[in-house]
Amino acid sequence: xxxxxxxxxxxxxxxxxxxxxxxxxxxxxxxxxxxxxxxxxxxxxxxxxxxxxxxxxxxxxxxxxxxxxxxxxxxxxxxxxxxxxxxxxxxxxxxxxxxxxxxxxxxxxxxxxxxxxxxxxxxxxxxxxxxxxxxxxxxxxxxxxxxxxxxxxxxxxxxxxxxxxxxxxxxxxxxxxxxxxxxxxxxxxxxxxxxxxxxxxxxxxxxxxxxxxxxxxxxxxxxxxxxxxxxxxxxxxxxxxxxxxxxxxxxxxxxxxxxxxxxxxxxxxxxxxxxxxxxxxxxx
Numbered sequence: 001x002x003x004x005x006x007x008x009x010x011x012x013x014x015x016x017x018x019x020x021x022x023x024x025x026x027x028x029x030x031x032x033x034x035x036x037x038x039x040x041x042x043x044x045x046x047x048x049x050x051x052x053x054x055x056x057x058x059x060x061x062x063x064x065x066x067x068x069x070x071x072x073x074x075x076x077x078x079x080x081x082x083x084x085x086x087x088x089x090x091x092x093x094x095x096x097x098x099x100x101x102x103x104x105x106x107x108x109x110x111x112x113x114x115x116x117x118x119x120x121x122x123x124x125x126x127x128x129x130x131x132x133x134x135x136x137x138x139x140x141x142x143x144x145x146x147x148x149x150x151x152x153x154x155x156x157x158x159x160x161x162x163x164x165x166x167x168x169x170x171x172x173x174x175x176x177x178x179x180x181x182x183x184x185x186x187x188x189x190x191x192x193x194x195x196x197x198x199x200x201x202x203x204x205x206x207x208x209x210x211x212x213x214x215x216x217x218x219x220x221x222x223x224x225x226x227x228x229x230x231x232x233x234x235x236x237x238x239x240x241x242x243x244x245x246x247x248x249x250x251x252x253x254x255x256x257x258x259x260x261x262x263x264x265x266x267x268x269x270x271x272x273x274x275x276x277x278x279x280x281x282x283x284x
Contacts (some may be wrong), residue, residue, distance in 0.1 A: 037071070059224060062199055063166040064173065066129040069221055070103060072122040073161045080156035081118050086154030088120070090278045094146050100139035101146070102132035106174045108281040109183060114273035121185070121275060123174065123219070133164070163226030170203040171220030173235070177283045181236050183218065183275040184243060188231040193223065194266040198231065205259035209235075212249045240274070 076084045088108070095101045103124035112121045126132035140146055167173060190198055202220070209216055219234040237243040250256050277284045 020051065031254075042051065059166050062168055062195070064169045064171070065167075066127075067167065067226070068126045068129045069106075069165045069167060069219075070124040070126065070133075070163060071151070071163045071221070071226075072124070074120045074122070074157050075116065075159040075160050075161075076118045076120060076156055078118045084153060084156035085278065085280075086152045087149065087156065088122075088278075091149045091153060092280060098139060098143055098146065100135060101143070102126055102128065102136045105282055106176075107183075107283040108278040109185075109275035110278055112182065112274040112276050114271070120278065125174070141169070153183070154277055161226075164224045165221040165226075165243070166224055168202075168220040169197065170199070170206055172217055174219040175216075175283070177218075177236055179238070179284060181238060181277070181284060182240060182243065183238065183277075184235040184272060184273045185275055186233045186235070187270065188233075188267050189213060189227070189269045191268055192229055192265050195229070196268050198263055201259050201262045204255065205263075208250055208253040208256045208259070209246075211253065212246050216246055223249065249270060 074084070074088075088148055092105055092108075095103065095105075106123045106125050107121075108123075109121045110118055126136070151230055188198075206220070216235055216237065218236040219232070221232040221234075224231040235243070237246060
């Protein structure tokens with residue numbers, strides 16, 4: 001009988017301790033849960049819906065205007081780097097003298113870190129979009145001087161890759177910058193079907209980055225031809241130290257944590273590269 005009473009008393013004591021322990025831990029668990037959750041109830045900046053995705057293409061709903069941007073990446077033979085730069089500068093000048101070549105060079109950069117050396121990136125704008133691209137393709141075939149310069153520069157290039165993109169409506173348009181800036185070009189490969197979720201979140205995110213300093217955002221682009229579901233975010237900084245300071249300052253906005261938490265699951269792969277302008281680049 002004593003053993004039965006002792007066992008019963010022990011069970012009651014343990015039940016009481018467990019109950020008190022749950023009560024004690026509950027606030028801590030609640031705090032932890034809140035720190036991991038995002039404020040998905042907040043209204044998105046653009047309010048794109050899945051219904052819109054069914055009836056309209058990305059370029060219609062997300063882009064700023066009819067302009068198309070071409071990103072050309074040249075991987076150059078190291079020993080031919082100086083020769084490549086000379087030929088490229090002449091090619092840019094030749095293209096500018098022919099009014100039928102509609103691609104306007106916005107910027108030319110080279111790698112500082114984050115990728116193989118001896119790479120050049122060129123950003124062209126076709127203001128009238130696909131019409132300008134068609135006009136340019138036809139005009140190049142008729143421009144013997146341009147063709148000769150283009151052919152003369154080919155031996156310096158190991159590989160050339162081109163993508164056609166559109167600009168996000170909530171990003172600023174790429175413009176001409178002055179001074180010795182560095183550019184952070186961040187590329188994201190998204191999961192198919194996630195473009196609208198990405199845009200809804202980044203339409204808010206760009207506001208927090210711009211609040212740190214308005215000239216930091218340079219261009220936001222998404223591919224139309226090339227590696228599809230690819231996003232390019234290009235940021236402009238005065239230096240590497242300035243880049244670090246601006247990025248850290250963004251985290252002072254509590255909502256920035258939501259943008260990051262909501263968009264990371266949409267990404268398959270990402271890459272960041274630091275670039276600096278070439279001498280003949282319109283933007284510095």
